[in-house]
Amino acid sequence: xxxxxxENLLWWAGIGLKVLLCALVFYRRLYRRLPFFxxxxxxxxxxxxxxxxxxxxxxxxSLPAWYTYWFASVVVLLARALVVAELxxxxxxxxxxxxxxxxxxxILIAVVALGYAAVTAFRTSSSPLATFALSSEQALxxxxxxxxxxxxxxxxxxxxxxKPVERNIVIGLGAYSCFQVINNTxxxxxxxxxxxxxxxxxxxxxxxxxxxxxxPLRKALPETEPERTLISEGTARRLLxxxxxxxxxxxxxxxxxxxxxxx
Amino acid sequence: MASIxxxxxxxxxxxxxxxxxxxxxxxxxxxxxxxRDQLVPRYYKSFTEVEKTLWExxxxxxxxxxxxxxxxxxxKGQEPxxxxxxxxxxxxxxxxxxGHRIYGQVIIHSPELKIFAELEWHRMKIEFAYxxxxxxxxxxxxxxxxxxxxxxxxxxxxxxxxxxxxxMLSTFENSGxxxxxxxxxxxx
Numbered sequence: 086x087x088x089x090x091x092e093n094l095l096w097w098a099g100i101g102l103k104v105l106l107c108a109l110v111f112y113r114r115l116y117r118r119l120p121f122f123x124x125x126x127x128x129x130x131x132x133x134x135x136x137x138x139x140x141x142x143x144x145x146x147s148l149p150a151w152y153t154y155w156f157a158s159v160v161v162l163l164a165r166a167l168v169v170a171e172l173x174x175x176x177x178x179x180x181x182x183x184x185x186x187x188x189x190x191x192i193l194i195a196v197v198a199l200g201y202a203a204v205t206a207f208r209t210s211s212s213p214l215a216t217f218a219l220s221s222e223q224a225l226x227x228x229x230x231x232x233x234x235x236x237x238x239x240x241x242x243x244x245x246x247x248k249p250v251e252r253n254i255v256i257g258l259g260a261y262s263c264f265q266v267i268n269n270t271x272x273x274x275x276x277x278x279x280x281x282x283x284x285x286x287x288x289x290x291x292x293x294x295x296x297x298x299x300x301p302l303r304k305a306l307p308e309t310e311p312e313r314t315l316i317s318e319g320t321a322r323r324l325l326x327x328x329x330x331x332x333x334x335x336x337x338x339x340x341x342x343x344x345x346x347x348x
Numbered sequence: 349m350a351s352i353x354x355x356x357x358x359x360x361x362x363x364x365x366x367x368x369x370x371x372x373x374x375x376x377x378x379x380x381x382x383x384r385d386q387l388v389p390r391y392y393k394s395f396t397e398v399e400k401t402l403w404e405x406x407x408x409x410x411x412x413x414x415x416x417x418x419x420x421x422x423x424k425g426q427e428p429x430x431x432x433x434x435x436x437x438x439x440x441x442x443x444x445x446x447g448h449r450i451y452g453q454v455i456i457h458s459p460e461l462k463i464f465a466e467l468e469w470h471r472m473k474i475e476f477a478y479x480x481x482x483x484x485x486x487x488x489x490x491x492x493x494x495x496x497x498x499x500x501x502x503x504x505x506x507x508x509x510x511x512x513x514x515x516m517l518s519t520f521e522n523s524g525x526x527x528x529x530x531x532x533x534x535x536x
Contacts, residue, residue: 180456180457181458181459181460182456182458182459182460182461182463182464183461183464185461186461227351227354227355230355230358230359230362231358233362234358234365237361237362237366237369238361238365240369241365241368241369243452243453243455243456244372244449244453244456244535244536245456246369246372246373247366247369252366252369255366256362256366259358259362260359263355263356263358266351266352266354266355267351267352267355270349270351270352315525315527315528315531316520316528318459320525321457321459322458322459322460322463324519324520324525325454325455325458325459325463326463327519328467328515328519329463329466329467332467332470332512336470
């Protein structure tokens with residue numbers, strides 16, 4: 086079965102946007118700042134070209150198309166997971182108190198999501214590859230949404246504001262992940278018969294995400310100078326400890342006053 | 349269906365957090381040339397003046413049917429001195445937000461998770477108390493009116509936060525990290 090004209094149009098629009106994104110990433114030298122996002126942009130072009138070629142050669146419902154689609158989906162999904170981790174690192178990597186904890190949480194999420202997907206794929210009697218891709222996608226999409234919201238929330242609480250490019254990547258990834266969770270839920274419950282539509286809607290959602298990523302790359306990126314260290318780690322540790330001791334003493338004193346009032 | 353609700357909630361939170369981040373950026377640009385003393389909480393110090401103004405206003409209206417026990421007097425929407433109360437509450441809230449931001453900026457420089465967590469816990473305790481009194485103040489303003497006791501409680505919470513922030517800044521400044529303190533104030 087061949088692709089419908091609408092599906093063809095969507096694929097072409099998707100290819101165009103992916104090529105444009107990839108070109109802009111290299112033209113603006115974003116790979117220096119966000120290497121995993123740049124790798125992801127390259128993989129998107131490779132994926133769409135390969136999948137489109139296979140569809141064209143062997144047809145939409147052929148076995149090679151099936152395997153190529155799901156294998157490419159898994160690779161791109163894992164690359165997206167690396168992009169989310171990279172965003173966390175660029176925003177939180179400079180905070181020595183937070184980053185080691187965040188890194189452990191991210192590794193735990195990845196292990197749980199992929200472990201869940203592997204177990205689900207192992208237990209299924211139908212296609213393990215498709216089951217693994219869908220299960221890992223479901224688990225990871227919701228994790229991405231959580232992590233990105235937590236990242237934005239952290240920035241809002243501690244004034245660690247995201248730069249425009251990173252912010253747009255967060256918006257694009259966050260919107261796409263949220264959309265995918267909704268899309269997968271509907272797919273599971275009601276839309277098994279409408280697989281074509283499911284894929285098309287997913288393509289449109291991703292095209293919108295790419296447009297969001299392309300917007301800040303239209304202009305040259307400002308040179309980012311490495312942040313100057315205004316206080317040494319040792320001094321910060323010593324002074325903050327002093328402050329903590331003061332706070333504890335004041336708290337104890339207040340408690341003592343409160344107790345003496347009640348006597 | 350639960351996953352859809354969860355995702356909608358996450359999407360709303362993401363939008364809200366990114367909006368806050370945009371506001372932070374705008375504020376940083378706006379306060380670039382603001383004098384340093386205006387970047388720290390300061391309005392809460394005017395509580396005694398506000399109390400005095402309210403006291404005088406109430407004394408002038410003693411012929412009306414109002415309680416003369418100062419702690420029992422409640423300020424409602426229809427009364428002229430209500431505007432003073434509202435203005436003061438608005439400024440105290442601004443003080444709290446400012447102090448909260450400075451505190452956050454300082455503790456994020458903690459080199460250890462343990463120190464960070466303990467300092468954050470101290471902030472959260474103040475935060476809980478503040479939001480509890482804020483909710484109460486809002487409720488009272490909408491219903492029976494707010495009393496001077498409630499205003500004082502709210503002021504005390506903000507003053508506690510302001511004191512902690514001042515201690516932090518002085519500790520850093522006295523150890524010769526003036527540039528660090530300046531950066532904290534400009535970025536918050």
